[in-house]
Every structure is written in C-alpha cells, then in structure tokens.
Amino acid sequence: MxxxxVKGVAxxxxxxxNEAVGKATGNKAKELKGDLQQGAGEIRKAxxxxxxxxKDNAKRNAP
Known part of the structure; x- marks a missing residue:
C-alpha cells in the first residue's frame, strides 16, 4: 500500500x-464538501x- x-482512503x-455532519445539521455546504472530499479520495486511491x-507489473516482468 x-x-x-492511504491518503485517498483518509x-x-x-x-x-463531513457529509454526515452536514446532513445532521442541515448544512448543505458541509454536505456538499463531504461529497466532494469523497470523490477526491476515490480518485487519489485509484x-x-x-x-x-x-510496480507489481514491473517486478513480474523484470529479468
């Protein structure tokens, strides 16, 4: 890993x-921020x- x-999952x-807090408090901006953070995290993890x-492919194909 x-x-x-790691940073993507975090x-x-x-x-x-943030999304849960936004939903609980009715704060749409915080809820949206949470959605965006999740998307950014998914991209970074990918x-x-x-x-x-x-790296794994390079190890397998090394002489």
Whole structure:
C-alpha cells in the first residue's frame, strides 16, 4: 500500500464525516464538501492503486 492509497482512503473518511455532519445539521455546504472530499479520495486511491499495479507489473516482468 502506498501513500496515495492511504491518503485517498483518509480523504474518503473525512468526506463521509463531513457529509454526515452536514446532513445532521442541515448544512448543505458541509454536505456538499463531504461529497466532494469523497470523490477526491476515490480518485487519489485509484491513482495509488494504479501506481501499485504498475510496480507489481514491473517486478513480474523484470529479468
């Protein structure tokens, strides 16, 4: 697991918390912020997954 995967998951968690707080308090801006954070976290984690996959492929194809 690389730092992009970890930070992506952390961003997703922060987003879920913000979304829940926004829903509970009726704060649409905080709810939207949470949605956006979750999306950004998913993208960063996917980027980290890709890096990890590339590293694994390079190890498999090394002489």
């Amino acid at each position: 690389n730092k992009d995967q 961003e997703q968690v922060k987003g879920k918390v 980027y980290g997954d890709g890096k990890e996959q590339a």
